Amino acid sequence: xxxxxxxxxxxxxxxxxxxxxxxxxxxxxxxxxxxxxxxxxxxxxxxxxxxxxxxxxxxxxxxxxxxxxxxxxxxxxxxxxxxxxxxxxxxxxxxxxxxxxxxxxxxxxxxxxxxxxxxxxxxxxxxxxxxxxxxxxxxxxxxxxxxxxxxxxxxxxxxxxxxxxxxxxxxxxxxxxxxxxxxxxxxxxxxxxxxxxxxxxxxxxxxxxxxxxxxxxxxxxxxxxxxxxxxxxxxxxxxxxxxxxxxxxxxxxxxxxxxxxxxxxxxxxxxxxxxxxxxxxxxxxxxxxxxxxxxxxxxxxxxxxxxxxxxxxxxxxxxxxxxxxxxxxxxxxxxxxxxxxxxxxxxxxxxxxxxxxxxxxxxxxxxxxxxxxxxxxxxxxxxxxxxxxxxxxxxxxxxxxxxx
Numbered sequence: 001x002x003x004x005x006x007x008x009x010x011x012x013x014x015x016x017x018x019x020x021x022x023x024x025x026x027x028x029x030x031x032x033x034x035x036x037x038x039x040x041x042x043x044x045x046x047x048x049x050x051x052x053x054x055x056x057x058x059x060x061x062x063x064x065x066x067x068x069x070x071x072x073x074x075x076x077x078x079x080x081x082x083x084x085x086x087x088x089x090x091x092x093x094x095x096x097x098x099x100x101x102x103x104x105x106x107x108x109x110x111x112x113x114x115x116x117x118x119x120x121x122x123x124x125x126x127x128x129x130x131x132x133x134x135x136x137x138x139x140x141x142x143x144x145x146x147x148x149x150x151x152x153x154x155x156x157x158x159x160x161x162x163x164x165x166x167x168x169x170x171x172x173x174x175x176x177x178x179x180x181x182x183x184x185x186x187x188x189x190x191x192x193x194x195x196x197x198x199x200x201x202x203x204x205x206x207x208x209x210x211x212x213x214x215x216x217x218x219x220x221x222x223x224x225x226x227x228x229x230x231x232x233x234x235x236x237x238x239x240x241x242x243x244x245x246x247x248x249x250x251x252x253x254x255x256x257x258x259x260x261x262x263x264x265x266x267x268x269x270x271x272x273x274x275x276x277x278x279x280x281x282x283x284x285x286x287x288x289x290x291x292x293x294x295x296x297x298x299x300x301x302x303x304x305x306x307x308x309x310x311x312x313x314x315x316x317x318x319x320x321x322x323x324x325x326x327x328x329x330x331x332x333x334x335x336x337x338x339x340x341x342x343x344x345x346x347x348x349x350x351x352x353x354x355x356x357x358x359x360x361x362x363x364x365x366x367x368x369x370x371x372x373x374x375x376x377x378x379x380x381x382x383x384x385x386x387x388x389x390x391x392x393x394x395x396x397x398x399x400x401x402x403x404x
Contacts, residue, residue: 005309009290009317015160016151017286029167030188033174037184044118045125045185052112053133056101057140059249062241063094064148065375066234068289069296071152072376076300084211085220085227086152089234090145092225098138105134128186136193139200146203150210151293158206166199240380244387251394258402269349272340273357276333280325280361281368287318288372295376310376314369322365330358 030050034042067090074082101108109130118126143166150158170191177187224230252274259270291314298306337350374383 005294005306005313006317008294009287009310009313012151012154012156012290012293013286013317015156015286016289017283019156019160019163020282020285029171029174030192033171033178034185034188037178041121042125042178042185042188044122045127045129046188048112048116048118048122048126049129049133049185049189052108052116052130053140055249056108056134057137057144059242059245060097060141061144061245062238063090063097063141064144064151065241065292066090066238067145067148068152068292069237069375069378070234071149072154072293072296073300073378075153076297076303079300080214081218081220081224083153083214085225085230087145087149087207088220088225089230090149091142093234093238094141094145095138098141101137102135105131105137108134125185128184129189132186132189132193136189136196139193139196142200143196143203146200146207149207150203151289152296153210154293154297155210156290156293162199162203162206165202166195169198170195237378237380240384241375244380244384247388247391251391254395254398258398262403265345265349268341268343268346269353272337272346272350273353275340276329276336276357277360277364280322280329280364283321283325284318284361284365284368287314287321288368290314290372291318291369292372292376295373296378299377307377311373314372318365318369322361325361326358329361330354333357 030046034046037043067086070090071083071086074086109127112130113123113126116126146162147159150156150162173191173194174188177183177191181187183190255270255274256267259267291310294310294314295307298304298310333354334351337347341347341350371383374380
């Protein structure tokens with residue numbers, strides 16, 4: 001097979017890997033800024049509020065995935081009219097969901113308060129952060145559409161530039177609002193929302209650069225954008241992805257809940273082990289996104305050879321990264337654990353899971369790649385059903401094997 005597909009997979013993946021890495025770095029900046037305040041209350045409020053916001057926005061991650069798949073299929077088919085229409089439909093859906101979240105924000109914050117039960121001195125900081133972040137939901141979800149559309153256009157460098165610029169601005173505003181103006185957790189949230197507004201403006205500019213190349217193509221009419229058949233397909237695709245994402249969230253919830261029932265040491269060990277999974281996911285997700293874009297383009301072009309090449313290239317490149325990551329985890333995991341904690345029981349317990357940590361990327365890589373392949377092919381019903389089955393197996397095994 002020609003090496004062009006391997007090079008294309010790598011070309012799309014490496015900016016996405018860096019983009020993924022920038023996300024936890026942003027959280028570290030938030031933590032570092034509020035973590036240097038004299039009292040810990042703002043830090044606790046930001047941690048709980050960010051957990052609420054990220055969980056909510058992750059649930060609506062189908063906006064990015066569905067937009068990438070449909071845009072890349074239109075790109076592969078050479079359908080410039082549908083490229084524009086996909087963007088408008090996704091923006092309309094993101095706006096509707098985002099405005100709904102903003103409208104029910106008080107109820108969502110109250111629900112978060114019931115779930116997290118923040119202590120009395122942390123509760124005001126949590127409330128201030130969560131309210132501002134959820135009011136910015138339309139911006140956050142619109143940015144997901146921007147990233148999805150750019151990736152669907154086979155452009156991975158623009159999302160990287162977009163995320164780096166947004167995160168840099170967010171960090172600067174964090175310092176100005178918290179250290180300079182003394183705004184606390186609410187200032188951190190305001191910095192994030194303002195940075196998201198800037199990111200959306202920059203993203204629209206980058207989109208316009210792509211659309212300028214389609215100038216000769218007719219603009220979609222309102223009836224084309226709002227075509228019932230197109231929206232039915234969009235809702236079916238996103239509905240499947242929504243269910244898939246919700247049941248996936250249940251795995252993380254059950255994982256932490258089972259750890260919590262076994263005491264603080266096991267809970268702390270699980271929190272450390274989860275960091276290794278998240279670290280591996282940043283790289284593997286990059287190749288999954290690349291496979292998603294390449295597969296969707298091949299499906300749109302009705303090119304079986306390109307489809308097979310995209311799948312093989314994605315699997316080969318991601319497997320190579322998984323092997324390298326597993327080896328790195330085997331060699332470095334004891335050192336990383338010692339950096340993360342100096343509590344002997346937690347440190348020794350986490351290091352004891354070293355073989356599982358090293359094997360994790362080798363097992364997870366196939367799930368990540370198949371996720372991207374099936375989303376790109378818009379075979380989301382199969383993906384949804386497979387995820388439900390996998391979660392049921394996990395839940396059954398966990399409840400049967402884990403002492404509680």
